[in-house]
Amino acid sequence: MLEFMTILIIKTLVAFIVAILIVAYSTWIERKVLGHVQLRHGPLRVGFHGLLQPIADGVKGFFKEELIPDNADKPLFVLAPIISMGAAVTLVVLIPFGDKVTIMGREITLYLTDLDVGVLLILGISTIGSYGGILGGWSSGNKYGVIGGMRGAAQMISYELSLALALIAVVMVSGSLSLVDIVNSQTGLWNIVKQPVAFVLFIICGLAEINRTPFDMPEAEAELACGFNVEYSSMKFALFFMAEYCHMFVFAALVTTFFLGGWHGPIIDGPHWFFLKTFFMIFFCVWERSTFPRLRYDQVMSFGWKILLPIGLLNILLTGLWMLIFNI
């Protein structure tokens, strides 16, 4: 029992630190890639090619002044970034980084938990994360904040559906709700080949879900002056910021898990493949951000309801027919 607990605590710490490091360095990746796409250098001064920039930003965040607006709802105002970050970090628990390995005679799994209902829990917790944005916008007593929060809520509800529909097709093919089983079912052939429509659907809805650029309705710098986090400063703002990047990491990891075969890869299976694919997906997130302009709010909603939802339903139907005919 004691040994089990020790291993679990060490694993949790390692997973948490790795996640936080990836979150910190995805801000660096974002600035660097955006810079190079725009023919700039990006951060260069702090450390080699700006590698210490995330740390410098974090230190700066701690030393900034904390402001709470007079007409803010103070308890909710403080709670909102915690919810946002908490939900984002909780999702890391479910990500399978790799298969079992043997260290010092003990068999250790490279994932924290293997829940039977992992997919459902992911959908649930990612929705809780959006409460952070809504409460933050609402409790700050700012009209931009309220509009940003409301938009975030509406968008989250619309795209959550199509996201779940895309995942249902994956679950049908893999025959399990557990993430580890889903990865194991892709040993020979990745799900991206079996379910290309679901893959595109998941990417689009996932980007909307994590509020990245073509769908960054809640933030919308130009219209809403940063939206739900407009009144936040110092470490509270940094928490929202980190939550956003943590969601990006989780999104990349989930795409890897559901569609790109997780830790499977040519030559040797292992966590290195997982991280390679995850970093490619993070790169993709930044890449598409540098390419696409923000959509109009009504366009986003009609796209979600009129196009993505029917496609998702149709995909499930076709997958079911396929499985029925070929008796898989």
Add this chain to the structure above:
Amino acid sequence: MGDKEYVLNISDRRPEGKYITPILKGLAYTLKNFFTKPITIRYPTERREVSDRWRGLHRLKVDDQGKLNCVACGLCAKICPSQAITIVPYEDAGGTRYPKEFVIDELRCIFCGFCQEACPKDAIELTKVYDFVDYNREDFIFDIEKLKNPEKYIFAGK
């Protein structure tokens, strides 16, 4: 170019049913940019070459013996449109004139280059030094010693 072409342009921008190719084209374009060398430079350690005709900080030229070419005729001070130049002339026993004080207020100066053109002795010129910074207004009032060596005031970063 009539109104018709404008109208055509707007309707051509997004032909019906073409969504995916433009998206892929855009992604290809940004990816190409990503692998292109950045066009920005790392100022102030790297600098762009400015034109030979650049008009920056003034320099008072000296001859082989290290004496100023300036004879304190006052033409530069006269022609200066912003009255940035102050000269106190001095004539020694041998009848040689030189400036006892030659002060340029670089905050007043508009870098028109008239002083350089007016000078009959080719004693003043504008250098390519364009980024000089300091903390006080007084530091921008350049006397003879500072004007002899304006390159010293190039901003070198922290």
